[in-house]
Amino acid sequence: MAQHTFQAPTGTRDFYPLDAAQRRFLTESWRAASIRHGFEEVDGPTFEHLDLYTVKSGEGIVSELFSFTRAGGERTYALRPEFTPTLARLFAAKANSLPRPTKWFCTPTFFRAERPQRGRLREFLQWNLDIIGDASPAADAELIATCVTMLASLGFTPKDLRVKINHRAALAEWFNRRGIAEAEHAKILTLLDQKGKMPPGDFAHKLAQFGFTPEMAEVFQRGIIRVEIPAGAGGVTVMGEQVTREQVGGAGHADPVDLTFFAEAVRPLAIELAAAGVIDWIDFDLSIVRGLAYYTGMVFEVHEASGAERAVAGGGRYDNLIELFGGPPTPAVGMGMGDVVLALVMKDKGLMPDEGGLLERAGMRPDVFVISNGTPGAEQQLRPLVAALRRAGMHARHTYKTTRNVGKLLKEAADQRAHVAIIIEDEATCSLKVLATGAQQKVSLAEAVGAAKIARVTTAPGVC
């Protein structure tokens, strides 16, 4: 009978030790930033009733889900494709006893039945961050600031990544003032979303159907708009690119471009972002609209500065969503960041730690590697010393090879990224070597555990 070989399902990943270390590094970075900003960790089931997802997104979503029924069962379930419905369910169930705002985060796995491509897989991790019960621009800014702080902790700068912010409510109000019917708004948003996938001429032509001039199309193409911030709110007075009537149509044009209203609408948010110290990362950009329906206010995406790669993160305000899932009317703002694009962009920018760095940051490096020099007395002490180190809370390893060549075993200790090597000389003494520096000292075997602890603490590179 021929052996059958099994492959991992399409769009999934196997996590060998180094991959697992990278995953843990990312999730720990997410966790640390969340906790520093006062968010609490939550989670829910990996699968939910299918209905939970069709409520918000309609039946069309089903083809994008992994759904199933239990053999012999009636109900249909789906592996979770996102966290927001679960979050809304959790909040709605205890809404009366939860504080306002409630600040929650999680870093779980999600599943989408799409064909994988660059930056998109069928199973992935996503950091979710939500502030529920606070309608203020300060909450929007806090969410974005948490996201930015996390990215900065990985080594990104405002030159690497840009946070592009738009405002659905302000756009809608602006459209209304231009006399565009409510029913047309979604079509315009869709058109804006697809702008990058068509020639500029086509885009202008399609926009014209909604009464926009080619000059307005030019404004949307430029995207970034100018927003003035009062001095004293973070010391920044002006941000963004000046778009003047002269640049896009001339002062005498019949339909002059006036974005004053829009700039006024987002200024409170800009002031909060300046106060949070992240204004350097921000562009107010009319071309960011984010997919579908439920956003009601601020929307944002984090992009690699040159526009390469997919969005690293995205989110926005959804003030109707908790209600939609059966809770009391509650304003909320949230975001998600997937691990796949994040890792790609980190590698693009040279910010992904190397093997040693990943093991370090994931907490996987051995504290001590114990070597016997091969004499009978030393050999006898090897296992007791390893055991004693482990009892003392240290990550201790030893070789499984038969050779007792000290040079080879030191190489093995270094290959395994151990911090300290202990070479047992005989039944009573050993040498303790700090591998990073080569410094070596003789100690009695009885003192070895204590000496290793001290060496480990005083030589540990800081984990930031």
Added chain:
RNA sequence: GUGGCCGUAGCUCAGCUGGUAGAGCACGAGGUUGUGAUCCUUGGGGUCGCGGGUUCAAAUCCCGUCGGUCACCCCA
């Protein structure tokens, strides 16, 4: 779901217009002077993604299929 490109050792690949598989690195074992090096010896590992077809003969040519990748659709 649709299309382009790609599948040879753990990795990077060689193998020409057909003549039943190789290199480097890596890995295992051992040696050399007991300190992360160099060096030497040696070992394991592939029904060439899978299945069919053409042929005396297929890693090589043809078809299908599976997988990967990139793009479209979609992107919560």
